Amino acid sequence: MRVLFIINTRSGHQNEGSLKALIQNSSEELNYDYSIFELRKDFTEDQILKAIEQFKPEKLGVAGGDGTVNLIAKLIHNTSLPMLIIPTGSANGMANELGIGGRFEGILNLLKDGVNRPIDVLKINEKICIHLGDVGLNARIVKRFDEDPRRGLITYAKYLFREVFLIKQYSFLIRIDGKQFKRRAVSLTFANASKYGTGAVINPMGVIDDGKFELVIVKPFPRIKLLSIAWKMFTNCLQTSEYVEVHSCRKLQVRSSKRTTLQVDGEICGRVDEIHAEIIPSCLTMIVPVVQAEE
Numbered sequence: 001m002r003v004l005f006i007i008n009t010r011s012g013h014q015n016e017g018s019l020k021a022l023i024q025n026s027s028e029e030l031n032y033d034y035s036i037f038e039l040r041k042d043f044t045e046d047q048i049l050k051a052i053e054q055f056k057p058e059k060l061g062v063a064g065g066d067g068t069v070n071l072i073a074k075l076i077h078n079t080s081l082p083m084l085i086i087p088t089g090s091a092n093g094m095a096n097e098l099g100i101g102g103r104f105e106g107i108l109n110l111l112k113d114g115v116n117r118p119i120d121v122l123k124i125n126e127k128i129c130i131h132l133g134d135v136g137l138n139a140r141i142v143k144r145f146d147e148d149p150r151r152g153l154i155t156y157a158k159y160l161f162r163e164v165f166l167i168k169q170y171s172f173l174i175r176i177d178g179k180q181f182k183r184r185a186v187s188l189t190f191a192n193a194s195k196y197g198t199g200a201v202i203n204p205m206g207v208i209d210d211g212k213f214e215l216v217i218v219k220p221f222p223r224i225k226l227l228s229i230a231w232k233m234f235t236n237c238l239q240t241s242e243y244v245e246v247h248s249c250r251k252l253q254v255r256s257s258k259r260t261t262l263q264v265d266g267e268i269c270g271r272v273d274e275i276h277a278e279i280i281p282s283c284l285t286m287i288v289p290v291v292q293a294e295e
Contacts, residue, residue: 065089
């Protein structure tokens with residue numbers, strides 16, 4: 001077996017030397033050949049593709065957060081090359097979605113014990129999205145989080161509570177699979193998956209290989225209801241809130257009354273007033289624990 005590890009050296013708070021040592025030990029125990037490509041400040045996508053072409057791996061190990069996973073998914077979706085996520089980012093929502101966590105030694109063992117699971121990919125304004133994209137409240141939080149050198153849940157929570165007192169409302173014209181309607185909302189989430197990296201479930205209906213994605217509309221709500229909505233998110237029953245509306249779809253178009261920040265898998269994509277999204281079924285292969293493949 002040949003495994004190419006792609007490591008984002010700037011991701012999260014990982015100990016780069018420790019991870020490399022674990023990979024070396026894993027290769028000896030599981031009997032595979034490996035090579036490491038490091039995503040340093042000046043890397044290019046062509047360099048990644050060249051590393052894949054030259055080493056000809058049978059599997060990829062990708063160490064980073066959601067943004068790193070998104071980058072590699074962009075390059076290898078519509079191929080049969082399977083990817084194992086090694087979560088080292090400040091946001092690891094997709095790893096959580098796939099049940100990948102715990103000690104790195106156990107994650108590396110999935111190269112032998114894991115199974116391949118084809119998943120869907122979402123395309124938002126021509127950008128690949130494997131996890132979640134949104135406009136409105138959370139996108140603004142992500143923008144401020146991205147500009148802060150500090151990471152972690154405390155930093156995210158700081159911007160969440162700041163934004164709560166500056167909640168903006170938008171008017172959206174939405175077209176889903178031929179059906180058109182209007183909504184006022186504080187946020188729209190385009191969800192291939194079900195939950196944020198914090199564990200909060202934004203999309204209780206989310207299944208990453210069902211050939212559909214969900215539009216989650218959070219309508220304007222009294223500030224006093226924030227804790228109630230947060231509670232429903234962390235208890236996987238957000239759909240029961242009177243301020244939340246969920247639509248399953250394969251394709252949608254959205255027009256906003258004013259430009260708003262769009263984020264995709266934690267990356268800010270600028271301010272937009274039009275959004276196009278569609279699902280690409282079963283086009284990316286992930287290495288997951290056996291229990292995940294059976295779900």
